[in-house]
Amino acid sequence: MPSSGWWGGTVINHDEVAAVRPLTLAWVSRYLEPGERIAGAEALHGGITAEVRRLTIGTRDGGTRDLVLRTFVDEESAEDWLNREAGALTFLKGTGVPAPELVAVDPAAAHCEYPSLLMTHLAGRTVLDDEGLESRVPLLARQLVSIHALRPPERPRRYVAWTTADTVVVPKDADAAVWEAAIDVIRRPAPPYEGRFLHRDFQPGNVLFDAPPSSPTGPRLTGVVDWAGASWGPADLDVAHCSTNLAVLHGPTWGLRFTGAYEEAGGVLAATAGERQYWQVRDGLALSEEVRQVSQPWREAGRTELTTGAVEKRLEDYVSALLNALD
Known part of the structure; x- marks a missing residue:
């Protein structure tokens, strides 16, 4: 990853x-x-x-x-x-x-x-604070839609799944029922999809903004970095990955909201709610394998409250919300 x-x-x-x-x-x-x-x-x-x-x-x-x-x-x-x-x-x-x-x-x-x-080097910096998130999320969504609209002359390598039903790392003290239900979701075959050019690690830590905003109208997105995972696959993968990161950085509600923001920006996702759930749950479970590694840089960036335990709790709440969305 x-x-x-x-x-x-x-x-x-x-x-x-x-x-x-x-x-x-x-x-x-x-x-x-x-x-x-x-x-x-x-x-x-x-x-x-x-x-x-x-x-x-x-x-x-x-x-x-x-x-x-x-x-x-x-x-x-x-x-x-x-x-x-x-x-x-x-x-x-x-x-x-x-x-x-x-x-x-x-x-x-x-x-x-x-x-x-x-x-x-690009101007700007990553912004991981809760403050101003309402105005940054639409910018993230619009930028991701524009990335998915690109058509490279040579198709990059097909995406690689970052976890499987048999390799999911269940956090200590997790709600076993939630994780078992989530693992069952990704035991299903991957849904069919129309391929898109993917960043594959599109999330707030890899997006730069002018901060503080240089315009009274709000922040401006100045760069997207870390293209080492560029791949070909479903747009849902990138959307799900950004959603998971928003959920653990800012709370599960923001993870759920990003899908709507992407569609409002003109993005097209999987045809059914069940297919969208598959990609969202898969990405959430993938993050469980690297909670310790990803939470440390966030703390170094000033989000000291995001301990490993706190991130694991937010991740479980988010995965549970994804499962409940179809109930």
């Missing part, structure tokens, strides 16, 4: 340039303009599977610009993730979707110490 959010203006520590490994420094330098140099580096919060640093580049005229370096230090699937992200960023350039531009990629670590990708 891709990392759950790693971008934004929040910095957890300040790295010296020397913290970037020597071979990687030399590799990055190849892609700078004449007279430019790496002047600084800062670690960005939230990474689970990769180290992510914002590099400050000193320009010839005395100014600066920023690049982002993503490095997979200990990830068996790094080459696949980086190849998919590089392909997605190349395709997205010029589509109108606010994604970073690819600068360079070394997926097999032929030049760097570890598999790495270099890209442009």
Whole structure:
């Protein structure tokens, strides 16, 4: 499963340039303009599977610009993730979707110490607070609809399911009846679907906003990052994933509301409520396997109340609400 959010203006520590490994420094330098140099580096919060640093580049005229370096230090699937992200960023350039531009990629670590990708830096930051959520949710929905409307010249790899009925991790002290009923839902065959271009990890931790809003009319969505999971599959998968994250970040009601927001923005989901439930429950159960990993970056970003236990409780309440929606 891709990392759950790693971008934004929040910095957890300040790295010296020397913290970037020597071979990687030399590799990055190849892609700078004449007279430019790496002047600084800062670690960005939230990474689970990769180290992510914002590099400050000193320009010839005395100014600066920023690049982002993503490095997979200990990830068996790094080459696949980086190849998919590089392909997605190349395709997205010029589509109108606010994604970073690819600068360079070394997926097999032929030049760097570890598999790495270099890209442009986008303005804005992740916003995980409850305040202002009412105005951000429609922006999330509209952006996701526009992503699903894209038609890449070469279809990306088919989506990979992140859990199965036999591998679901049931939280400690969970309501056994709720989890058994939810697992039964995903024992059914996957519903038929019309394929779409998917981000596959679209959720608040991978979306940037101008914060505070630069306009009196409200926030503006400035970027979508972390395209390593770009896939082909049902739009319901992306919608379900964002819904699950909204549910555990802000409460189950927000997870339920996102589906409606997506449809109000013009998105088309599975034809029946039962088919939509299948994808929603599947994503909720998938998150149960990584509650500890995803809740830690949220706490580092300021949501200190989102302990592992609190997230597990919200997740169970959300899954229960999904099951009850068809009763």
